[in-house]
Amino acid sequence: MKTLTLLQPESFAYSDTEKPSSLLPNEVLVKVHKIGICGTDYHAFWGRQPFFQYPRILGHELGVEVIAIGSEVTEVTIGQKCAVEPYLNCGECWACERDLGNCCENLQVMGVHTDGGMREYIKVPAHKLHVSEKLNYEQLALVETLGIGAHAVERANVQSNDLVLVVGAGPIGLSVLEFVKLRGAKVAVVDRNTRRLDFCLEHKKADASIVANDQTVEQILEVFGGKMPTVVLDATGSPASMHQSFNYLAAGGRLVFVGLYQGDYQFNDPSFHKRELTIMGSRNSKPNNFKEIIAAMETGELSVDSWISHRITFEEVAEQLPKLYTEPSLVKAVISWE
Known part of the structure; x- marks a missing residue:
């Protein structure tokens, strides 16, 4: 599958990597359709992102499609469109016990502490997916930022x-x-x-x-x-x-x-x-925020279509991302596989 890796500050590399195959019982394989470019991605590119190690596959604002599900997954079904909650918390530490998974002592954020979604397919824990029957992939990719x-x-x-x-x-x-x-x-x-x-x-x-x-x-x-x-x-x-x-x-x-x-x-x-x-x-967001945002977007109470000022293809990311950072008209850029 096509993959883009940030090898070190200011150095991207495209490669073909193996598509994930085996799934744990609670995992889901998703196809990445849209990726929002975040300030975190720009900072990582320029070497100014804290809690960061190279090489890293960026991308944590994702609009995805469910392709395959683990044997115990009941939250989603194949073919559904989802936003991804990229905060992989342990569920066991003192913060998690108090419903502060966004501040988990062992937190791994996709695209920051662990590899993210700038690739065709990625495995995600089922409970980190938030389904919408109405929103498109571009809208779903903005849910994390809204959170x-x-x-x-x-x-x-x-x-x-x-x-x-x-x-x-x-x-x-x-x-x-x-x-x-x-x-x-x-x-x-x-x-x-x-x-x-x-x-x-x-x-x-x-x-x-x-x-x-x-x-x-x-x-x-x-x-x-x-x-x-x-x-x-x-x-x-x-x-x-x-x-x-x-x-x-x-x-x-x-x-x-x-x-x-x-x-x-x-x-x-x-x-x-x-x-x-x-x-x-204020750090990250919580699962209830994702659910409330999707509901508000589905009813039209919340609309962020005007946010998207730039759209680029996956093949253009390595060249365009550093240019976007200094673009005066930039509001939000979204990467598309189509």
């Missing part, structure tokens, strides 16, 4: 009366915006990239946009009628942005870091206590 936003908004406990600021208008920030809007809260998005901000307004992903500059605080107050946000979700992974996000909160506010920064984070303790803030992280 990041869904879980972050869940962590933030966003309510309809909250004033919400999303920092960063990339795909993760977009996923956050989608679920803030579903909860009925007023939301503004801040970014330096005016193209991304224009996209958010054009497609009604946010109520207002703010260009990050020396007057960001003044713009926030103007947008929210003289009030500071009660919830800030930072999707940048930028230490400078994360530091500034601390200053954007109203008293009693919740700050959620969705993006990941490889370093220490510092804040002013008196300001933290004075405003009685809550600071938390």
Whole structure:
């Protein structure tokens, strides 16, 4: 089968590998139809992805078809279309015991810690597949990204009366915006990239946009009628942005870091206590997020068709992926086998 491997930073190689044959009783063989390109993939290509080892087959945002099932599989049947939950948790550690499989002590994320879906076929535990009878493979490939936003908004406990600021208008920030809007809260998005901000307004992903500059605080107050946000979700992974996000909160506010920064984070303790803030992280997503997202997409309550700005074939990935990273018009790129 056709396979693309990231041998080392900035070095892809295509090869023919053996198609998986034998299945464990709880495993499913799937054919990969669509693959979303994630920030993780770009970072891995450039050698800036934490918890990563080379060589690695990338790809964890997958729209797949069930081809064969193990002897004990009852969750799916041959021919069904599925999204893949790529978080392979152990189910036995203290985190898993407390329904925190997204933070499993032995977590293996497909395409990061273990080989992913940039190949024609892949074996997946049956319970990591989420079926849809209505969505197409391209939509299913976006479910994992949406899960990041869904879980972050869940962590933030966003309510309809909250004033919400999303920092960063990339795909993760977009996923956050989608679920803030579903909860009925007023939301503004801040970014330096005016193209991304224009996209958010054009497609009604946010109520207002703010260009990050020396007057960001003044713009926030103007947008929210003289009030500071009660919830800030930072999707940048930028230490400078994360530091500034601390200053954007109203008293009693919740700050959620969705993006990941490889370093220490510092804040002013008196300001933290004075405003009685809550600071938390958000990692991956949970099975219930996948189910809820698919249901919302099937009813039309949630639509992300406008996200896809670039479509490339599998044969173009090695050449196009590094170019996409610097493409100003990029929102989301999807790889197709067809």
